[in-house]
Amino acid sequence: MSYRVGSGVDFHKLAEGRELWIGGVKIPHHKGAIGHSDADVLLHAICDALLGAASLGDIGDHFPDTDSAYKNIDSKILLRKTIDLIKKRGYSIVNIDTTLCLQAPKIKPYTGQMQKVIAAIAEITEKDISIKATTTEQLGFVGREEGLMAYATVLLKKFEV
Ligand SMILES: [Zn+2]
Numbered sequence: 001m002s003y004r005v006g007s008g009v010d011f012h013k014l015a016e017g018r019e020l021w022i023g024g025v026k027i028p029h030h031k032g033a034i035g036h037s038d039a040d041v042l043l044h045a046i047c048d049a050l051l052g053a054a055s056l057g058d059i060g061d062h063f064p065d066t067d068s069a070y071k072n073i074d075s076k077i078l079l080r081k082t083i084d085l086i087k088k089r090g091y092s093i094v095n096i097d098t099t100l101c102l103q104a105p106k107i108k109p110y111t112g113q114m115q116k117v118i119a120a121i122a123e124i125t126e127k128d129i130s131i132k133a134t135t136t137e138q139l140g141f142v143g144r145e146e147g148l149m150a151y152a153t154v155l156l157k158k159f160e161v
Pocket of ligand 1: 010011012035039040041044
C-alpha cells in the first residue's frame with residue numbers, strides 16, 4: 001500500500017445577488033461567490049488537493065475557465081470528474097480535511113449536509129470528511145466580507161502490486 005498527501009486552496013470574491021454554494025450546499029445569504037462555475041470554494045479546494053495528491057496538475061488544467069462547457073457548472077460535477085480521474089489511476093480516498101475562512105454567515109448549521117453531499121460523491125463515509133470553519137476576526141478581505149477561501153488536505157491510498 002502506498003499513500004499520497006495533497007493540499008488545495010481556493011478563493012472567490014463575494015457579491016450581492018449571487019447564490020452562495022459551499023460544499024455542494026446552497027446557503028441562504030445576501031451575498032454569493034463570483035466565478036466561472038458555481039464558485040464553490042470548498043469543492044474547488046478539495047478538487048485541487050485530490051489532483052495534487054495524484055500529481056495530476058490543478059483544477060484549471062482539467063476544467064479551464066475559458067471553456068464555456070464549465071460556465072455556471074455545478075461544482076459537484078467537477079468533483080465527480082476529479083474523483084474519476086484519481087480512481088482511474090488506482091487511488092482511493094482515505095480522508096479529507098478542510099478549513100473554510102469566511103466572516104458570515106455561520107457555517108456550522110450546514111457542515112453536516114456538506115459532509116453528506118461530499119461523502120456520496122467521494123464514496124467514503126461522512127466521518128472521513130472534516131469541515132472546519134473560521135472567521136478572520138474581521139481582518140483582511142475575508143473579514144470585510146469581500147471574499148472567502150478554503151483549504152483542503154486529502155490522503156489517498158493505492159494498492160501496489
Ligand atoms: Zn474556485
